[in-house]
Amino acid sequence: MTHPRVYAPPSTTTEALAQIDAWLGSPSLVTIGEADNHWETLRALLEAGKVAGPMVHDARIAALCIAHGVRELWTVDRDFSRFPGLVTRNPLQG
Structure with missing residues (x-):
């Protein structure tokens, strides 16, 4: 999400961390x-x-x-x- 050669524009670290927090907060997530x-x-x-x-x-x-x-x-x-x-x-x- 944050790699500038892969994503245009890349996500900021803050945005990426917020997305991961959202995934981890999902009641259906199994790690x-x-x-x-x-x-x-x-x-x-x-x-x-x-x-x-x-x-x-x-x-x-x-x-x-x-x-x-x-x-x-x-x-x-x-x-x-x-x-x-x-x-x-x-x-x-x-």
């Missing part, structure tokens, strides 16, 4: 974290996707989703398609 099998799941994704460098962060997100049974990750980032077991959809495409 997820690392499960007991996180390392095993992450390691498998790192190996299967031949992941290194900055892509490790994407693998961590994918591992969290898989471990918590997320059926579909909505993202415009095509890099997530490299992770087996995680279905992705671009919400900006029909």
